[in-house]
Amino acid sequence: AQSVAQPEDQVNVAEGNPLTVKCTYSVSGNPYLFWYVQYPNRGLQFLLKYITGDNLVKGSYGFEAEFNKSQTSFHLKKPSALVSDSALYFCAVRALAAGSARQLTFGSGTQLTVLP
Amino acid sequence: EAGVAQSPRYKIIEKRQSVAFWCNPISGHATLYWYQQILGQGPKLLIQFQNNGVVDDSQLPKDRFSAERLKGVDSTLKIQPAKLEDSAVYLCASSPPGQGVRMETQYFGPGTRLLVL
Structure with missing residues (x-):
């Protein structure tokens, strides 16, 4: 079975600072990551x-x-955060070998808040 | 290019009632997906269509949920009878036809927010 973990429910960062939203995955074989x-x-x-x-x-x-x-990670990054980047971010994975059954498995999401 | 359209945007029903959601994918997209997103969770795939055939419905609660995609374009998702735990946002997505990396991106509609009382 494939799975995604987003270990942080909430990430706060000041505007202009770099941001990272973490994601790790588990899948059989090679992954497609989103x-x-x-x-x-x-x-x-x-x-x-x-x-x-x-x-x-x-x-x-x-x-x-x-x-x-x-x-087994696929962390999201941005060099300089904007207030408008504040949103809910989801990481998703599917196994390359799944063929036409392109079922994506999503993480539980990380709420990013960029503080002015 | 018009995006994925869904209706209604909001629906409130009582338990044991039935409800239907409609989705119109992006023109030319062969693959259509229905997801259920419960508050605080990521979307969970309910069913995937390739044209008008079902590719994956392993997570669809078939005793109460049904979906169809007649003529390989629009799709409807029905719940009958609804339960309290069906309260969620129902997302429709579509992806382009063909092979290769282009078809891997799914484009989502705005969703239908269902509240079951």
């Missing part, structure tokens, strides 16, 4: 994904994430 963001009363918006290739993935709004196979 980050989504959810603003209040809205659906999830895709931020970035790791499928293959470069371990450092760049996504929307200046976010990036680093795939670390040995640590």
Whole structure:
């Protein structure tokens, strides 16, 4: 079975400081990894994904994430946080070998608050 | 490009009543997903369609939940009868056809917030 852990329910950071939202995963074989963001009363918006290739993935709004196979982690990062980045962030995984059954398993989410 | 559309946005019903949600995916997207997101949790996949066929419904409570995707476009998700624990946001998502990394990204609708009293 595949699973995702987001160890922090809440992350607070001051505007202009770097931010990190942590994610670790468990999956059989190679993973597909995703980050989504959810603003209040809205659906999830895709931020970035790791499928293959470069371990450092760049996504929307200046976010990036680093795939670390040995640590089974895919932490989300941004060099300089904005107040508008405040939202709920979800990490998700699926096994590469799952074929057409592209069931994503999501973490429980991390609420990011950027303080002005 | 229009996004994934869902209706209604909010629904309040009493337990044992029935309810239906509608989803219209992004034009041309072959794969459609229904997720249940309980407050404080991440979304959980209920069912995945490829065109109008079911690919994965292993987590769908089939004694009360049903879903269909006639003609491979719009989809409806029904709950009958509803229970208190069905209170959640129901998200619809779609992804493009074909092979490769492009089809891996899922695009989500705004969701339907269901409250069962």
